[in-house]
Amino acid sequence: MLRILGKVQRIGIITERLSPWDDPALSQVGDRLKAAVGERFRGSLAIRQVDAGSCNGCELEIQALNNPYYGIERFGVHFVASPRHADMLLVTGPVSRHMEEALRRVHAATPDPKLVIAIGDCGANGGEFGVSYACAGPVSKVVPVDAVITGCPPTPLDLMRGILEAIGARKDCRSFVQV
Amino acid sequence: MKRFAWLDAFLGRLVAEDVMVREQPAVPALAPARTISVDADHWGKLGQAAKNWGCRWVACWGEDRGEHFQVHTCFEKDRGYLLARTDVRRLTPILPSHAPYFAAADRAERHLQDLFGIVFGDHPDPRRWIRHQAWKDSEYPLRKDFPLAGHPQPQTPADNDYKFLFAQGSGVYEIPVGPVHASIIEPGHFRFQAVGETVLHLEERLGYVHKGTEKLAEGRDAAGLARLAARVSGDSTVTHGWAACMAMEKAAGLEVPTRALVLRAIMAERERIANHLGDIGAICNDVSFSFAFYQFSRLRELWQRINLEIFGHRLLMDRVIPGGVTVDLVPEAIAAQRAQIRAVRPQLDRLMDIINTSPTVEDRLIGTGKLSHEVAAEFGALGYVGRASGVDLDVRRDSPYAPYDILTVSVPILHGGDVAARVRVRADEIRNSFVLIETLFDKLMPGPTCAPWVPPAPDSHGLGLIEGWRGETLAFVRFADDGRIARYYPRDPSLINWPLLEHLIQENIVPDFPVCNKSVNGSYSGNDL
Ligand code: SF4
Numbered sequence: 244m245l246r247i248l249g250k251v252q253r254i255g256i257i258t259e260r261l262s263p264w265d266d267p268a269l270s271q272v273g274d275r276l277k278a279a280v281g282e283r284f285r286g287s288l289a290i291r292q293v294d295a296g297s298c299n300g301c302e303l304e305i306q307a308l309n310n311p312y313y314g315i316e317r318f319g320v321h322f323v324a325s326p327r328h329a330d331m332l333l334v335t336g337p338v339s340r341h342m343e344e345a346l347r348r349v350h351a352a353t354p355d356p357k358l359v360i361a362i363g364d365c366g367a368n369g370g371e372f373g374v375s376y377a378c379a380g381p382v383s384k385v386v387p388v389d390a391v392i393t394g395c396p397p398t399p400l401d402l403m404r405g406i407l408e409a410i411g412a413r414k415d416c417r418s419f420v421q422v
Numbered sequence: 423m424k425r426f427a428w429l430d431a432f433l434g435r436l437v438a439e440d441v442m443v444r445e446q447p448a449v450p451a452l453a454p455a456r457t458i459s460v461d462a463d464h465w466g467k468l469g470q471a472a473k474n475w476g477c478r479w480v481a482c483w484g485e486d487r488g489e490h491f492q493v494h495t496c497f498e499k500d501r502g503y504l505l506a507r508t509d510v511r512r513l514t515p516i517l518p519s520h521a522p523y524f525a526a527a528d529r530a531e532r533h534l535q536d537l538f539g540i541v542f543g544d545h546p547d548p549r550r551w552i553r554h555q556a557w558k559d560s561e562y563p564l565r566k567d568f569p570l571a572g573h574p575q576p577q578t579p580a581d582n583d584y585k586f587l588f589a590q591g592s593g594v595y596e597i598p599v600g601p602v603h604a605s606i607i608e609p610g611h612f613r614f615q616a617v618g619e620t621v622l623h624l625e626e627r628l629g630y631v632h633k634g635t636e637k638l639a640e641g642r643d644a645a646g647l648a649r650l651a652a653r654v655s656g657d658s659t660v661t662h663g664w665a666a667c668m669a670m671e672k673a674a675g676l677e678v679p680t681r682a683l684v685l686r687a688i689m690a691e692r693e694r695i696a697n698h699l700g701d702i703g704a705i706c707n708d709v710s711f712s713f714a715f716y717q718f719s720r721l722r723e724l725w726q727r728i729n730l731e732i733f734g735h736r737l738l739m740d741r742v743i744p745g746g747v748t749v750d751l752v753p754e755a756i757a758a759q760r761a762q763i764r765a766v767r768p769q770l771d772r773l774m775d776i777i778n779t780s781p782t783v784e785d786r787l788i789g790t791g792k793l794s795h796e797v798a799a800e801f802g803a804l805g806y807v808g809r810a811s812g813v814d815l816d817v818r819r820d821s822p823y824a825p826y827d828i829l830t831v832s833v834p835i836l837h838g839g840d841v842a843a844r845v846r847v848r849a850d851e852i853r854n855s856f857v858l859i860e861t862l863f864d865k866l867m868p869g870p871t872c873a874p875w876v877p878p879a880p881d882s883h884g885l886g887l888i889e890g891w892r893g894e895t896l897a898f899v900r901f902a903d904d905g906r907i908a909r910y911y912p913r914d915p916s917l918i919n920w921p922l923l924e925h926l927i928q929e930n931i932v933p934d935f936p937v938c939n940k941s942v943n944g945s946y947s948g949n950d951l
Contacts, residue, residue: 293602294609299947322606339950347577348580372635376571378634
């Protein structure tokens, strides 16, 4: 136990104010995200991630949002296990036809109002896979999409910025807060 | 032992058993494999003999060659790869199965059944596998007369009528899980039969992320195939990219500059380290040891940032291209990587020390998800899954491709077969990869990083064999007369390792399924193609 505490103390807090090494505009992304989540979701935005056919590259970067550098939970954003608990769906992949119905059902199970973001070039426009006998293509072909975050895969910072923009762009986000 | 010392005796045995078999002239593009052709009627006997001879089943795939389908099966024994092929008539595509002898062949043959319409008469389990409801059972997407667009319905329905094994008895109940899972991972369905907390039986149902990758490859140019291969499984982008490029380069007879090969190997080892770091942390997270999860995800993030800074992509996607690589290393970039290795090495040791001596972690990992050596060897378990159960395979050492032919690759072998052993093997592999990368820096001589692509001869084909972070990864490529891709088949190690999860979970408790699954970490995308 002492060794664990020792290590914890030595590493200290590494969670970054975002982010001097990338895009100076992003240094405020986190704060703005927190403010938006606070205002529009009462401080808690629940996301359900759905892989609808991805190559798994996008999943790796979404997972990274939970590492201590990005620590997305500090902005009130957390990933939930059931669509029934979610305010937002992050959907990756060209939608494979074998995942089509599962995606529709996840979408139906998510309570309204909800936000859907299509992740990655595949989610946005079909990417390298496009439309075929096996792929239905972009997420928007299967469920209504509010925003896209492109990239192959999008970086964790792209994802945070995209989530923020999606919250900001939806006019009716106020209705997420029940008064 | 000399490679292929067994082959002559094996062929002699086949002839003695009246199997119509002919050894084909050696083709450098298929090295390190040697090729035989066998009569379709005798295909089953070949499988039986290969089993009796102690061969390992590696892969099988098909090609639409017009009048007939050509089926290829790859075996391995004593570091020698044997490619057997046979022709099946298009009008009566019936072939004896190898699944009665090799459990690993089961799903691969069902993949062929669903996509080519080849009937494996004596297959022990002829249920469909890759096909759900996206195309009809009378349609075969990998036949050349099937259009890429297919004939989809406006909405593809759910796949409801798959016949799962069903257990009966007092207190037995069923748990269906997926395809959408609780965490940020890929989709697939797991059907548990359980009593109390104990798993009696697990059946996997995959194919949800079938994206028609093999069909999509057809008609692409070489660069286009490399881009697609890089997305067979995003976590193995260097591995599959390299395997596909190796197959294409061998088919085209293209000499890849040494510097490019060394750079590919550096990236492949970086990919191995990134995935192992992430997974060790995730395994600890699955047993609620979040300290290790945060520490390892911290190391993985730093590792990926160096990928971005130096190679231009956090996962190293599209850095491997036909003929070479798109990146080069300046001395400062090498120094930065050396410094990172020096910094991470002691941290890894210290963290592994903490994991290995934490009673709570030990309690959950030791003895959990035990895969016996017998089952692992029977299936030909690959990568760390095999190595943790005493299966001593590594293409980098056993059939070394440049630049591994001038390196010493040490392969950690353990015998525990449990989650703890798989974690330890992966930590050892990280350490070994550190050494390999440092050695590779020393081998980096000045020179070009890419050779111009040369159009391959009509109908030329090639084989790529790479040791990815999950294990032995194979790619087969054939070019059409116009220099475009006629056929691409990637065999991800997950195809072999997925069924092992069904074995190692038995008698474990249901709540340990996530940690067992993570300790194997099969790729759904790489399996489903
Ligand atoms: S966008 Fe790129 S990383 Fe994401 S699923 Fe598609 S191919 Fe994979």
